[in-house]
Amino acid sequence: MTRIKRGKITVRTRKKLKQETKGFRGAWSILSRPMSQIALKSLNFSYIHRKKKLNVYRKLCILRLNATVRGLGLPITYNSFISTLNNNKCKLNRNILTQISVRDDRTFMNLVKLHFCEN
Helix, strand or coil: CCCCCCCHHHHHHHHHHHHHCCCCCHHHHCCHHHHHHHHHHHHHHHHHHHHHHHHHHHHHHHHHHHHHHHCCCCCCCHHHHHHHHHHCCCCCCHHHHHHHHHHCHHHHHHHHHHHHCCC
């Protein structure tokens, strides 16, 4: 009998799954059905964790700002700092404030003096 070559599309699909699940342990990187399942699961996790990363970064910004504000030696907390900025209609968000506090201490100190010496 002549030899029949089969499954070009299936082989191609499995090859793609193999690339996606490279480095996974056990059957997840060997058998085709668990490979497809874990590939979908990993895509779902990556989507979820991209969203969670934003929350983690926001918490980090808040921690940095709180440490910087308390380190100034003034009787100010993060909460009072943000509320005063909001009352004075300051449009800088937490991310920008954190970058200013990390990169340019003098500008941040001027910002604090400007908003806290008015009251």
